Amino acid sequence: MNRVTRQHIDRTRQRKEKASRRPPSSSADLIGRPASLPWFLEFVGLLILPACAALGLFSPSHMAFEMDRERLRTEQPSLAQMTRRALQLLAAAPDGFFLMVEGGRIDHAGHMNDPVAAVHEVLAYDEAVAEVLKFAAWDNSTLVISAADHETGGLFQGENEFPDYAALAGISSSMEALADEFHRAVRAVGKPDEEAAARKVLRMAGVPDANLTSEEVSSLIEVADEVGIEYLEGGLPLKLGEAISRVLHVNWTTSHHTDVDVSLGVFGGESLRIKNNIDNSELGDAVIEALRVDPWKGHSFTHGSSSEDDCNLA
Known part of the structure; x- marks a missing residue:
């Protein structure tokens, strides 16, 4: 993700420098140049931003587990809140868009064999999926894919007693x-x-x-x-x-990844071409086909209809 972030900021900066005819700048410090891209440490900043490219950094490392987020008064947004705002910012993109939302702390809970946090993280992810489905039902052309790259922890029911x-x-x-x-x-x-x-x-x-x-x-x-x-x-x-x-009475087989099959859910445009048991690499092919892009040539998407002036990027 660090490489993706660096590439995204570099390309945004290059487009701006080309438009303003400024000399190229270094991107070694990804957040030390606020003029290159709107970025925020508090979620309220993203709420008032017009549709454009933006970067929200709400924690110096991993976000808090959902069950700790409000209890510890972290002032971090939920996964559903970030998802909803991302969709609002991207909705005006004339070429369409690709959005990845990761419930990444589900994996972390599995590594810690934490059954409590795992439940709350799955529910938080489910709320984020609900935001995406709501948007897709309104948009009527968005392809939604919900998948996992692996299971973590080997959670299983191996006792005669049910979990408490x-x-x-x-x-x-x-x-x-x-x-x-x-x-x-x-x-x-x-x-x-x-x-x-x-x-x-x-x-x-x-x-x-x-x-x-x-x-x-x-x-x-x-x-x-x-x-x-x-x-x-x-x-x-x-x-x-x-x-x-x-x-x-909750059982785990490991604190690492497993190779069991994972669930797959699809909705919306062109979802019928994704069915049955498939290899996870085939999901990438489905996304490429849905976006109508050539992966070898690359593609630059337009970030909404707002100008750079609207985003205070000058």
Whole structure:
């Protein structure tokens, strides 16, 4: 995505420099030149922007998990809000447009074996899909494809007991956010009080800690400093996910990707040509055909009907 972002900003800058006959500029600092492209750190900026190319950066790294977004007062927009605004900005594009919306934190929840965040992320993605379907039904020519590149975590039902859905619904924090709170609580007390502090922070997040053994809590305390790391590195978030999943009777086979088939949904223009089980590479072919573009020659889409002056790009 970094390469895509760099290419997009470079091309936008080049078009503007060509139109204004300015000398070419460097793009090493992608956000240090606000005149090259409208960019925003707060969602309200995008809400008042006219239809044009724009860049919204609402977090220095990954966006917050949906269930933490409002609880932690991040002021980040939801996936559905960003999707709705993107469609509004792109709707006037005379050549049509390609929009990719990724529910990327579904994958992160799987890497952490976090059943609670996974549910909330899937629901957030579903709300974003609803925005796209609403637009496609109004537009009557948009092709909508909903797919995944892989499954993560190997979630399966392998016990005689069903998952404890009531307990799952009562947990208020992702494992990522809970790990930070767990770390602070445990390190704020002396060793004799660590287990009590750990159980207290778990109960405050709605975790039924009574079903966690002292050995399990101790194993969590041992990795209490492994927080603030990349989701692929495991650490305390993964250990919390594993322990809480056991309590909830939720089963995972791995903390990495799997090769099982994934769901595919299509709607709208030319969707009938996509059916049955297909290889994921065929979806790219379908998009190319729908856009009527030559992938070898490339294509430059016009960003709506607004001029650069409307976007304050001068």
